[in-house]
Amino acid sequence: MIYYPVHSGYPPYTEVNRVIEAVFAEHGRGDARMPPKVYVELVGSGDFRTMPAYLPELGLAGVKIVNVNPHNRARGLPTVMALTVFIDVETGAPKAIINSTELTAMRTGAAGAVAARYLAPRQTIALGVIGAGRQSEALVEATIAALAVEEIRVWSRTEKHAEAFAARYEEYNARSVSIEHACDCDVLTTATPSITPLIMAEWIHDGTHINAIGADAPGKQELDPVLLQEAEVFVDDRSQAIHSGEINVPVSTGRYDPDRLTGTLGEVVTGKKGRSSLDAITIFDSTGLAIQDLAIAALAVQGSEGYKLPFP
Amino acid sequence: MIYYPVHSGYPPYTEVNRVIEAVFAEHGRGDARMPPKVYVELVGSGDFRTMPAYLPELGLAGVKIVNVNPHNRARGLPTVMALTVFIDVETGAPKAIINSTELTAMRTGAAGAVAARYLAPRQTIALGVIGAGRQSEALVEATIAALAVEEIRVWSRTEKHAEAFAARYEEYNARSVSIEHACDCDVLTTATPSITPLIMAEWIHDGTHINAIGADAPGKQELDPVLLQEAEVFVDDRSQAIHSGEINVPVSTGRYDPDRLTGTLGEVVTGKKGRSSLDAITIFDSTGLAIQDLAIAALAVQGSEGYKLPFP
Numbered sequence A, B: 001m002i003y004y005p006v007h008s009g010y011p012p013y014t015e016v017n018r019v020i021e022a023v024f025a026e027h028g029r030g031d032a033r034m035p036p037k038v039y040v041e042l043v044g045s046g047d048f049r050t051m052p053a054y055l056p057e058l059g060l061a062g063v064k065i066v067n068v069n070p071h072n073r074a075r076g077l078p079t080v081m082a083l084t085v086f087i088d089v090e091t092g093a094p095k096a097i098i099n100s101t102e103l104t105a106m107r108t109g110a111a112g113a114v115a116a117r118y119l120a121p122r123q124t125i126a127l128g129v130i131g132a133g134r135q136s137e138a139l140v141e142a143t144i145a146a147l148a149v150e151e152i153r154v155w156s157r158t159e160k161h162a163e164a165f166a167a168r169y170e171e172y173n174a175r176s177v178s179i180e181h182a183c184d185c186d187v188l189t190t191a192t193p194s195i196t197p198l199i200m201a202e203w204i205h206d207g208t209h210i211n212a213i214g215a216d217a218p219g220k221q222e223l224d225p226v227l228l229q230e231a232e233v234f235v236d237d238r239s240q241a242i243h244s245g246e247i248n249v250p251v252s253t254g255r256y257d258p259d260r261l262t263g264t265l266g267e268v269v270t271g272k273k274g275r276s277s278l279d280a281i282t283i284f285d286s287t288g289l290a291i292q293d294l295a296i297a298a299l300a301v302q303g304s305e306g307y308k309l310p311f312p
Helices: A013-027 A068-077 A101-118 A135-143 A161-166 A177-183 A225-230 A238-244 A248-252 A265-269 A290-301 B011-027 B072-074 B099-120 B132-142 B159-168 B178-182 B223-229 B238-244 B248-252 B265-269 B290-301
Strands: A002-003 A038-041 A047-055 A060-067 A078-088 A093-098 A124-130 A147-154 A174-176 A186-189 A209-212 A230-235 A281-287 B002-004 B039-043 B047-055 B060-068 B082-088 B094-099 B125-132 B148-155 B175-176 B187-190 B209-212 B233-235 B282-285
Touching: A013 A265, A013 A290, A038 B047, A038 B178, A047 B039, A060 A101, A060 B047, A060 B060, A060 B082, A078 B060, A078 B082, A093 A101, A093 A290, A101 A135, A101 A209, A101 A265, A101 A281, A101 A290, A101 B039, A124 A135, A124 A281, A124 B178, A135 A147, A135 A161, A135 A186, A135 A209, A147 A161, A147 A177, A174 B094, A225 B233, A230 A238, A230 A265, A238 A248, A238 B047, A248 B002, A265 B223, A290 B047, B011 B099, B011 B132, B011 B265, B011 B290, B047 B290, B060 B290, B082 B099, B082 B290, B094 B099, B094 B290, B099 B132, B099 B209, B099 B265, B099 B282, B099 B290, B125 B132, B125 B290, B132 B148, B148 B159, B148 B178, B159 B175, B159 B290, B223 B248, B233 B238, B233 B265, B238 B248
Parallel strands: A002 A093, A124 A147, A124 A186, A147 A174, A186 A209, A209 A281, A230 A281, B002 B094, B125 B148, B125 B187, B148 B175, B187 B209, B209 B282, B233 B282
Antiparallel strands: A038 A047, A047 A060, A060 A078, A078 A093, B039 B047, B047 B060, B060 B082, B082 B094
């Protein structure tokens, strides 16, 4: 068994986007095995999630264990920390353990980039960014590797965070703007921990693609439910999205009928589904799949050494 | 983060039985948080199971990942291999990784011993043992630490396995016997991978306690369903037992109504439930709980050093 700290030498987003697209294709063909992620709440300390999966075609099996604890920032620790355990598909033995803290943000960013490449109305885009945390950064960098980004419009509840964020992407004409102005774009990414809608339907013009990333647990939501009713909504995984994605609150209050979902990202990348017209508003509701975690961890440790540990 | 190989210095069964009894008590009081274990089948290689749990009172949270692969014996590998990841209950960060291969057999043996101590008709017993593998060994050793064992009667499908097993417990008057003779005892433990009933109702006399350990996945069973109908049946966890315990096949074929379950082991150790009379046949249907894994892993690493690993 080998432990990979994976502290440096992360793969480039061109590579990450490629493997994430490949696992969504396997998912779209129905070959991936992935029970819904399991949540355990820790009293006063957020929760941790257990995400097992098996990709027979890629010969990968394993489990990601990931926490979400909003109080960690005050301790100087990441809000999200993650570990992936690979299982040998022949014997069932644990064979590698990988620090997936950074990889978790990267694979989520890459899912957004893959969705944007297939669902954006054009390949040269103005990118709107809601939230200026680590996840927005990964979304921007993955998208830059997938599409021609002409302009970035960032909004954060804390304006100086948006300004610092914009300064890092000056070469892409990044600016800190009002939330309404950020929404005036071709591709909008939302990555906040909001539990009330931030993005109003009237701010979004026809043809926009939205990556709704922040809602990843029951009770979280970022979009005006009216937007969901008007848009073509794609999910990464139907049951996870109903349980914990952007649609979870509107579904539970009866404001969104999951039978109206247009399809999955796997169906999009395998050509079975897509946006119906250039005028449609499309939404990708991302919850994060265990198969993404397996694929990016396998990519990240290629050629690295790690710590050899005795097992069993 | 620390990795503990835990290859030596396993805690004695008196200690293991004590902590396993304590977690069943926490479970009986309703304080443990434990979603049902999740199964992922590996094509042609058995399966692996993911078992998250949280024990607020003991301050323990984490996940056990365990495979069951019957083909491993031919490779010189254990059929069952397991790893436990501890999560810090304050921050959610992974804080320790423990080789739980041996601990898995031990905690299962200890659950049987705890059940036998509360449900056996007397404290000095003749012990019947069906199956002569690693799990039966752990059951015998845990039971010896819990009750006065006067005699051990072992049966295995392969007679020489039963003879070798008996030879290891000579001081307890262990003998290889016929399956019917093994069933003539005070406490019977069954730990085989059978998918058809091995133990017929007419072989079991009044007052016997049975630890039904082998059935731990859908389709497995060791006991004649008539026995379940006649006996007082206790489970470790109701939903896991219905899904994958001894009762799973009779429940799915309508031959056992789960409403007839007498109680849980947690209710037994907290004094809420017990055997109704000395004549009753009692059965403990064990599936194995993630909370047992957390408790024994915490016990096993007390005072050991392990490998320090960088994280996050």
